[in-house]
Amino acid sequence: MRLFELLLLLSNIGLFALTVLLKKGWRRVPVFVVSGIATLVLVVHWTVEGYRVQLLFAYGITIIYLAISGYRYFNNKKGPRKIPRFILGSVYTAIVMMLFITAGLMYAFPVFKLPEPTGNFKVGTQTFHLVDTKREEIFDEARDRKRELMVQVWYPAQAGTGKYAPFIPDTPILRYMAANYGLPGFTFQHLKYVSSHAYSGAEISSAQTSYPLILANPGNGSSRFLHTSQAENLASHGYIVAVIDHTFNTIATEFPDGRITTSTTDNLFSPDHDYATERENRDKLGKVLTDDVAFVLDQFELIQSGQIPSQLHGRIDLGHVGVFGHSIGGATAYDAAYDPRIAAGIDLDGGLYRLRDKEGLRKPFLFINSESYFEQLTRVMNNQVYSDEELNRMGSTKEWEDQVAADKKVELERMRETAEEGGQVLYIENTEHLNFTDIQFFSPIFKILGITGKMAPERANTVINAYMLDFFDMYLKNQGGTLMKGEDSRFPEVNRM
DSSP states (O other): OOHHHHHHHHHHHHHHHHHHHSOGGGSHHHHHHHHHHHHHHHHHIIIIIOOOGGGHHHHHHHHHHHHHHHHHHHOOSOOOSOOOHHHHHHHHHHHHHHHHHHHHHHHHSOOOOOOOOOSSSEEEEEEEEEEEEEEEOTTOSSOOSEEEEEEEEEEEESSOOSOOOBSOOOGGGHHHHHHHTTOOTTTTGGGGGOBOSEEETOOBOSSSSOEEEEEEEOOTTBOGGGGHHHHHHHHHTTOEEEEEEOTTTBSEEEOTTSOEEEOOOGGGGOTTSOHHHHHHHHHHHHHHHHHHHHHHHHHHHHHHHTSSOOTTTTOEEEEEEEEEEETHHHHHHHHHTTSTTOOEEEEESOOOSSTTTSOOOOSOEEEEEEHHHHHHHHHHHTTOOOOHHHHHHHTOOHHHHHHHHHHHHHHHHHHHHHHTTTOEEEEETTOOGGGGSGGGGTOHHHHHHTSSOSSOHHHHHHHHHHHHHHHHHHHHSSOOOTTTSSOOTTOTTEEEO
């Protein structure tokens, strides 16, 4: 909650208290003075912090109080002898309700602060628009374009100047983000005031001659912005991190010419499909996402050689490349890791695809799962079956869940194979699927509703970032690896499967 919006709410409460508690003849001057102070706070709030729709009632109360108290202060004539009790009571009730709604909205949709990166490097960021001229865009209804991607890069920077870049610079996508949660389009507009900890276009740090590269993949219906805190933290520890917006699989992606694409891949996961069809469609989507990673890695080779102009030219350590992702982006990380150019990878709570197309991955790979996903895998390991009551509650069938279990058994085997190559299979207690993204910071209501887990978002972020950093340090920098060697008392929430 920002300072001046909090002061505005408190001044509104003060105005109401003065109106109710002071006798009619005594309230004229105090109410006028406090309404003037509230108006000043409002102006400063709009100027310094910026308008947001969640405070609409507070704005209205402030302006109305100023108008009425100003009129009464400068026009000392006696007004109506008495306002009917039921009208006065209705007005007071409406004001109380508006104050409660305003406080609730401020709590539910705060202008939050992202966790600060823990490394020694400042962080810079820039965005690339990349076009794969060798691939047609199969998810575009027009089907007359090549595959286009927006890729945001975070990297170690020299001491930055000016303001940090906004958390979500492409503000037109915010209305699509709200619609994704079934909310009015204005709901998340306040996120434009959330700051990152990176400087746009800052000069890359000269502390090292080159930095390992990590490619990252958001989940289905997600966005590159929703992994900002993870990318910033890795960059602050000496990595170049490129997060890919997989076009048509994201909430929305804005291109330099102003075009906005939205998700068109949700129908691939429709429950109306039979399981075999849905698995085939998921594999089809997965191949596109995996090819995106290979293409982006190709482009970074061109950036490194100078064929694509960038200040990153000559500063990318292509001998040490990692990959990670969340949800289907985690499956993408696993599938992309078969590329011999990629040394190691991390899957954050994502079920795998194209399981039967290849032999097991023979390189270090880390799986970090939520408690919910761990429980699902445990049922499979123990050959537990769902009761009819559970199936009805899930909206599923025995046939469907039997096929899911068969795939999960293959998935578990893949996990065990990577563990033999130096990876790990972990789960974090009291976490849910979205604790692996910055969505967990959006609203404390998400935790209450179970959208995110019982663990505090800041703690979940700390734990996940610590294990990601330790793993990449071990396999891309040949250092660290403490957390990969066994349980650590600093992180009792983390368990090995």
